[in-house]
Amino acid sequence: MLTKIERILKFDNRRNFKIITPCCGKRNTDGKFVNYKGYSYNFGYCHSCGKATTPPAFYKDEKGQEYQWNEITNSWDTDVVTSPTPSFSENFSSASNNPDQRFIPESLIWKYYKVTPENNLLQYLRKNYPEQDVDRVKEEYALGSTKDKGVVFWLINEDLQVQKNKICYYFENGKRTNRFKAPYKNEDGYYACLFGAHLLGSIKRGEDLVILVESEKTAVVGAILLPQYTWISYGGLNGLTNDKINCLEGHRALLVPDISEQAVSVAYSKLPLLRQIGVNAKIWDMTNDRTDSELKKERVYNNDLEDYFRKVH
Ligand SMILES: [Zn+2]
Structure with missing residues (x-):
């Protein structure tokens, strides 16, 4: 039996200016994307487009093993990602030749x-x-x-x-x-x-x-x-x-x-x-x-x- 883990999402005061936002795919150089404390850099609220990207709900079984539903594979994942993950896109200079180029988050x-x-x-x-x-x-x-x-x-x-x-x-x-x-x-x-x-x-x-x-x-x-x-x-x-x-x-x-x-x-x-x-x-x-x-x-x-x-x- 899986029960949902209650969580409280709090904003992190420190911005990560190096990420590409998961919602609108922009560089966060203006710091408009605010992360949730304790979660991966992919989750947060974007003041630029107004979208909240929330971490998926976590569940646990009787033994305390945590699970999360993976929408792509339609199955339960046990490798629950809550901590910041290393990313290709953290170190970037401008490679694209199109000034309006947007980027897809690497996590995908x-x-x-x-x-x-x-x-x-x-x-x-x-x-x-x-x-x-x-x-x-x-x-x-x-x-x-x-x-x-x-x-x-x-x-x-x-x-x-x-x-x-x-x-x-x-x-x-x-x-x-x-x-x-x-x-x-x-x-x-x-x-x-x-x-x-x-x-x-x-x-x-x-x-x-x-x-x-x-x-x-x-x-x-x-x-x-x-x-x-x-x-x-x-x-x-x-x-x-x-x-x-x-x-x-x-x-x-x-x-x-x-x-x-x-x-x-x-x-x-x-x-x-x-x-x-x-x-x-x-x-x-x-x-x-x-x-x-x-x-x-x-x-x-x-x-x-x-x-x-x-x-x-
Ligand atoms: Zn956005």
């Missing part, structure tokens, strides 16, 4: 991270690659799962702020369906950055190689197969835009477009832009000058790097 990432059963993409990867490698890339990219088995790709910038996410659906064989969701919209201040940009901060600029690929899945598989490189996805043919590539300044990068004439020509068209901002960029053209019809005949048209690796291994 770790909720989706724990959802079971895992999404179809992770399940597929676990069937085909070593467990510890899949665990590693799951953590590196903070891959989340939704209840309907979608994979949550978080777009985290090089200052570790969460700018947006994208929920994609894969079949059990690892192939992508046409279905996807983008719950955080540009018009609400959530703009995309490169997927994997948050990994750039821990490598040597100009020395370590960054590999740029089209799809998030290719980046994740690349990070499993060749972990010595930093794998970043630009999310489709037209994803290498000015506002997203700034984080690559000074880096050494290899672009690996999917195998089609169009993908390769778009990649080449991006080279001047990349070089302009000081990226030492090269292209790995897997078409080897074959035309699309030749590629189709050889059944490699539109293949990505994972298909390529499967064929050479």
